[in-house]
Amino acid sequence: MSPRALVLLATGAEEMETVITVDVLRRGGVEVVVAGLDGETAVTCSRDVKIVPDTSIAAAATQGPYECIVLPGGGPGAAALGASAEVGKLLQEQDAAGRMIAAICAAPTALLDHKIGMGKNLTSYPAPAFKEKLTGPYNYLEDNVVVDGNLVTSRGPGTSFDFGLKLVEILVGEDKMKEIASAMLL
């Protein structure tokens, strides 16, 4: 069976980080569910691209478990994910079961909001506010993609392909990752 990933989509999410991750995972053979924080209606992203989620987070939560839960960046999107009790419950169950949690750009701050993976190696978008918030609670690194146990984090739009490919490598395998990277001209 294909591994499954749940991508949490909130208003203000960074659309490139969202779409690159979803597309790369699907190219890699991962079954991806894009779940809207506010239900099934179209979500307006950070640069006004409007994406229709596959389902709501409430409905997606009843259809787990997912091998990986992905949090795209974008400041307001990440703040909404960090403020949601529903997201907190999903992430805490995922972490307790040792299953993968992945966050990029601003979204690692939502991990801190929900007390996920405390003390682990992690990265984020290099804005001073994020770096200061995350340094201490985590061991903050400057690599494009950081893997520590079940936690995978990355930095921003320009590292989104690396982020998606690392998830494919872990969930599916290195051969598949290399095959799709080549087909995408990376």
Added chain:
Amino acid sequence: MSPRALVLLATGAEEMETVITVDVLRRGGVEVVVAGLDGETAVTCSRDVKIVPDTSIAAAATQGPYECIVLPGGGPGAAALGASAEVGKLLQEQDAAGRMIAAICAAPTALLDHKIGMGKNLTSYPAPAFKEKLTGPYNYLEDNVVVDGNLVTSRGPGTSFDFGLKLVEILVGEDKMKEIASAMLL
């Protein structure tokens, strides 16, 4: 006034090429209209991401001129753009006025379908079928982004950031292009 770009969105478009280009142009200060070939309803892209266009191509055509018309790739999306008389008319008017036309991945084949920019330097996704079709009618090159007069072409998902940034450089300027590339961690 901001330069304006029209992005033509058809079912089966490559969602990364679409969203990266739109997002990068908007970060660069270009006013972007995403127009659906089949109206205003959500468009299902090549890896099942569903994007809601800002308007229909029919409505967008009445609100020109646009400094640039962009054709995202994705095989079925590009074929639909190549088969549309409405798209042909828009592109021929754009080309006759010497305004920019940009196409990536499979979409340069739609330029050939509408006899746009014949004989110019051009590139595309390096699939043998595309390369054979375009070699002869055009001077086929292997660069990530090819600019020849008002025609800008590029190769695939992995060259989408370069493609979007080149459009920003031409439409807005090199300083803005460098500023947003840095902010995106490129």
